[in-house]
Each structure stands twice: as C-alpha cells, then as structure tokens.
Amino acid sequence: MSDLLQRLRDRGWRLTAQRRVIAEVLDGEHVHFTADEVHALAAERLPEISRASVYNTLGELVALGEVLEVTTDGRAKRYDPNAHHPHQHLICSGCGTMRDVRITADPLAALPAGERFGFAVSEAHVTYYGRCPDCAAATAVAGG
Amino acid sequence: MSDLLQRLRDRGWRLTAQRRVIAEVLDGEHVHFTADEVHALAAERLPEISRASVYNTLGELVALGEVLEVTTDGRAKRYDPNAHHPHQHLICSGCGTMRDVRITADPLAALPAGERFGFAVSEAHVTYYGRCPDCAAATAVAGG
DNA sequence: TCCTATATTGGACTATGTCCAAGTCAAGAC
DNA sequence: GTCTTGACTTGGACATAGTCCAATATAGGA
Ligand SMILES: [Mn+2]
Ligand SMILES: [Mn+2]
Ligand SMILES: [Zn+2]
Ligand SMILES: [Zn+2]
Numbered sequence: 001m002s003d004l005l006q007r008l009r010d011r012g013w014r015l016t017a018q019r020r021v022i023a024e025v026l027d028g029e030h031v032h033f034t035a036d037e038v039h040a041l042a043a044e045r046l047p048e049i050s051r052a053s054v055y056n057t058l059g060e061l062v063a064l065g066e067v068l069e070v071t072t073d074g075r076a077k078r079y080d081p082n083a084h085h086p087h088q089h090l091i092c093s094g095c096g097t098m099r100d101v102r103i104t105a106d107p108l109a110a111l112p113a114g115e116r117f118g119f120a121v122s123e124a125h126v127t128y129y130g131r132c133p134d135c136a137a138a139t140a141v142a143g144g
Numbered sequence: 145m146s147d148l149l150q151r152l153r154d155r156g157w158r159l160t161a162q163r164r165v166i167a168e169v170l171d172g173e174h175v176h177f178t179a180d181e182v183h184a185l186a187a188e189r190l191p192e193i194s195r196a197s198v199y200n201t202l203g204e205l206v207a208l209g210e211v212l213e214v215t216t217d218g219r220a221k222r223y224d225p226n227a228h229h230p231h232q233h234l235i236c237s238g239c240g241t242m243r244d245v246r247i248t249a250d251p252l253a254a255l256p257a258g259e260r261f262g263f264a265v266s267e268a269h270v271t272y273y274g275r276c277p278d279c280a281a282a283t284a285v286a287g288g
Numbered sequence: 289t290c291c292t293a294t295a296t297t298g299g300a301c302t303a304t305g306t307c308c309a310a311g312t313c314a315a316g317a318c
Numbered sequence: 319g320t321c322t323t324g325a326c327t328t329g330g331a332c333a334t335a336g337t338c339c340a341a342t343a344t345a346g347g348a
C-alpha cells in the first residue's frame with residue numbers, strides 16, 4: 001500500500017476501489033493532471049468510476065493537504081501530488097507541459113515593506129514560462 | 145481622448161461606443177476586473193452592450209498587449225490595463241483584492257540552470273498571498 | 289449621402305465544476 | 319461469516335465562465 005493510502009486510512013478514510021485507482025493515477029513525478037485527465041486514467045482501471053467521485057476525492061485530498069491545486073492558465077485546475085516538497089512550476093508556453101522546479105532565493109525577500117500595503121504576506125508562488133526542448137525543435141523545423 | 149483609445153485608432157480600430165465605454169471602465173489604478181464586472185460597469189453607461197462585445201474587445205486588447213489576462217484562483221480571468229509597467233500581484237486570501245506590486249529581485253536569477261530541463265525560460269510571474277488590513281481586522285473581531 | 293467592411297448582438301453551444309437524492313458497500317461488531 | 323450502518327458513489331440536473339455564429343447595425347471613407 002502506498003504511503004498516501006496508508007495516511008488516508010490513518011485518518012479514517014474508507015479505502016474504496018475508486019480512491020485506490022485515483023491514488024494510483026496520482027503516483028509519479030511531475031504529475032499535474034486535470035480532473036478530467038484523472039478521471040480518464042482512473043477509468044482505464046475502473047471503467048464505472050464517476051466524475052463526481054473524482055471531484056469529491058480530489059477536493060478532499062486538497063483539503064487534507066495531500067494534493068495541491070494549481071491554476072495557471074484559465075483552463076481546468078491541475079492536481080499536484082507533490083505536496084510535501086515546496087516547489088515552483090516551469091511551464092511550456094507551447095504545449096503546456098509543467099515541471100516542478102526548486103528555486104534558490106526566497107521570493108518573499110524581494111517584496112519590500114513599502115509594497116505590502118499593510119498586508120500580512122504569508123506565501124509566494126513563482127511560475128516560470130518558456131519553451132520546452134520538444135516545442136523549440138518543432139518551431140525550428142516549422143519556422144526555419 | 146485617452147492614450148489607449150488613441151493607440152487603438154492608430155492601429156485602425158473603429159472607435160465604437162462599446163469600445164469607448166470598455167476603455168473607460170479599464171481606466172484606473174489597481175484595476176483587475178473580470179469580464180462580467182467589465183460588462184456590468186460598461187452597461188451602466190451603455191445599457192445595451194452585450195457580453196459578446198466585452199469578450200471580443202478584451203480578447204483583442206490582450207492580443208495587442210494593451211491589457212494583461214490574470215488567472216490566479218480557479219475563478220474567472222481578470223483583465224489588467226497596467227500592461228506597460230511590469231509588475232507582480234499581491235492578493236488577499238480573504239476577499240480576493242489584488243494590488244500591483246514591484247519587486248526588487250529578478251525571479252529568473254533564482255532558477256538555476258540545473259532546474260531548467262532544457263527550456264528556454266523567458267518569463268516569471270510571482271504572486272504573493274496574504275491578508276489585507278480589512279480582512280485582518282475582521283478576523284481579529286470575529287476570532288478573538 | 290451612400291457604401292461596405294468591420295463590429296455588435298442574442299442565443300445556442302462547450303467546458304468545467306457543483307450539488308443532490310437514491311442506491312451501494314467497507315469495515316467494525318458479533 | 320453475516321449483519322448493520324453511516325460513509326461513499328453515482329447519474330444527472332444545475333451553475334458559471336467562456337466561445338461561436340448568422341443576422342443586423344454602423345463607423346468612417348468615398
Ligand atoms: Mn508541481
Ligand atoms: Mn496588475
Ligand atoms: Zn512544449
Ligand atoms: Zn481582504
């Protein structure tokens with residue numbers, strides 16, 4: 001049993017077939033699926049799983065802090081199981097691929113007091129944009 | 145005539161009543177309205193303006209680089225007329241208020257080569273989260 | 289004033305996400 | 319192993335944000 005499933009059981013969750021396949025789908029590196037992608041991948045193993053269960057389970061995992069919700073484009077939210085290692089994101093503006101990255105400076109230090117408008121600032125998200133190697137190669141072929 | 149309307153005319157845009165009121169709505173500091181908010185405010189001056197025209201015009205302004213599209217929560221996109229002065233955003237996690245902020249370090253410098261995965265990285269967006277003074281005061285009263 | 293390419297409009301349609309009442313089932317009790 | 323029950327799942331209705339289109343209107347030049 002995965003660490004995630006064990007933690008969920010410790011919290012009193014019933015380990016249903018639906019929750020197992022969702023946990024399996026979310027197991028991996030650089031995983032940032034949309035709810036519909038999670039549903040499609042889960043349905044490969046458990047064809048009758050419903051969209052409602054996927055949304056329910058993802059929402060609960062986010063509430064527990066086991067999964068992060070990431071919204072970058074104006075499209076569907078993405079679900080990130082890498083919740084226990086703080087990180088930022090690098091996104092390809094061509095294909096949308098998203099990589100986890102770790103940065104070497106604290107972005108909070110770059111926000112001077114005079115720019116805080118009296119807010120109690122607690123968190124910063126940094127999102128990098130660029131072209132991935134695949135998209136750069138495709139542009140080179142197509143565009144000259 | 146505003147600078148924005150002048151630039152649009154220079155680009156060959158027809159200056160319709162709809163485009164004028166949308167430009168008026170977008171004139172101000174710390175403006176980050178949703179499309180529906182732009183529509184409601186524009187309709188105060190021009191009641192018959194359609195949602196389609198608001199979406200059309202906002203989309204064109206974004207394509208021209210006159211307005212920035214900002215997506216932070218999973219809700220509606222926000223439209224930011226402050227496109228000619230690079231800035232980042234500070235958002236209240238209580239009420240959603242968004243302020244423009246300028247930071248003192250280049251976030252690109254914090255992303256080491258080993259974390260770039262072969263991407264040609266071109267841009268970074270930093271979003272700060274915290275509680276605004278109003279929401280902090282409300283919490284202090286309600287929560288003790 | 290007239291013409292016409294461009295812009296606007298209402299409404300149908302798509303995508304994403306939420307909610308609910310009815311049925312199902314995991315897991316503890318025995 | 320069987321029973322019991324409250325938690326879980328489900329399909330479908332509903333909500334919100336956004337796109338698209340054919341018909342209509344109009345800005346601005348001739
Ligand atoms: Mn991630
Ligand atoms: Mn802004
Ligand atoms: Zn790419
Ligand atoms: Zn606030």
